[in-house]
Amino acid sequence: MREFILKSNKAITSGDVNLKDLPGSCGRLDLVCRCVSSAFFLSHDLRRDTIFYSVHYGSPNPPVALKFVGSELKRVSPDERSIALFIKKALEKEHICIWKESTSGIYHAKKEFRDIVLERKKEGKRIFYLHKDGEPIEELFNPAKYEKNIVFVLGDHIGIGEEDEKFLDEIGAERVSISPLELHANHCIVIVHNIIDKICMI
Ligand SMILES: C[S@@+](CC[C@H](N)C(=O)[O-])C[C@H]1O[C@@H](n2cnc3c(N)ncnc32)[C@H](O)[C@@H]1O
Known part of the structure; x- marks a missing residue:
């Protein structure tokens, strides 16, 4: 999922x-x-x-x-x-x-952003925070170690905000980058799908 x-x-x-x-x-x-x-x-x-x-x-x-x-x-x-x-x-x-x-x-x-992230974390899912300056996605995922239950958190035009970035760091969300450029949120979703689609097909 x-x-x-x-x-x-x-x-x-x-x-x-x-x-x-x-x-x-x-x-x-x-x-x-x-x-x-x-x-x-x-x-x-x-x-x-x-x-x-x-x-x-x-x-x-x-x-x-x-x-x-x-x-x-x-x-x-x-x-x-x-x-x-x-x-x-x-x-x-x-x-x-x-x-x-x-x-x-x-x-x-009626739920907070943090509660939704924490619920996924408690389900044992790996949480990734999409961030331009994160670890390149290619280095985090490879076909041999591909995990099926993954969660990507992303911001809108304003971003996630300092406090919620701190929260994501505290719960161990991994920062992952898909480009050196700042992208629109919906484009990030398309790119992430594309990367994972290719991994799944190998
Ligand atoms: C339009 S950007 C937000 C720009 C906002 N001014 C900021 O400072 O965060 C929307 C979201 O897409 C994600 N994003 C944008 N570029 C990215 C990239 N190169 N790699 C990974 N995620 C990215 C981030 O989660 C970001 O919060």
């Missing part, structure tokens, strides 16, 4: 999603939608081995966490508007500290 956890510093936390203004009044919800699209959509197929989390810290009611499960997703298509509609439906619900399903494969909860 491949999992991605996105910290969405400004993404909206109510159902007041204006589909015509995802970047502005919705707090860069366009970025979240592109990450969902990159996490799951292949040409005429879906990545069923992937789970994607987005933890929203925008107004009016942070945090709200969303979970997308590739093996359960139905009716979502790769365009931002379609994904935003499903996110709007999930954000309209009342959130409690356990996951509730909104539509097929899309869950919502």
Whole structure:
């Protein structure tokens, strides 16, 4: 299983999603939608081995966490508007500290970014923090030692923030770089998938 956890510093936390203004009044919800699209959509197929989390810290009611499960997703298509509609439906619900399903494969909860990372850690998964200045990914993964349950944490346009970087260091998350250049979050997801796809096929 491949999992991605996105910290969405400004993404909206109510159902007041204006589909015509995802970047502005919705707090860069366009970025979240592109990450969902990159996490799951292949040409005429879906990545069923992937789970994607987005933890929203925008107004009016942070945090709200969303979970997308590739093996359960139905009716979502790769365009931002379609994904935003499903996110709007999930954000309209009342959130409690356990996951509730909104539509097929899309869950919502009142959970912090750190709790979601810690839950994965407690499941025994290896946690990687995607960071430009981390260890080159090629040096961390090789086909002989490939692990199946891996989690990648990444930031939005603002990044993870100092406090959460400290937290990730403290829990032993490994910093991993996929390029010497600063990339968009959704491009990071595509590149990580591509690297792991190739490793799996060797
Ligand atoms: C647009 S970047 C964030 C830029 C932000 N100004 C910052 O200082 O973190 C979005 C996220 O993509 C990931 N990222 C960007 N470039 C990367 C790279 N070369 N290698 C690994 N991860 C990268 C990081 O997790 C980053 O938080």
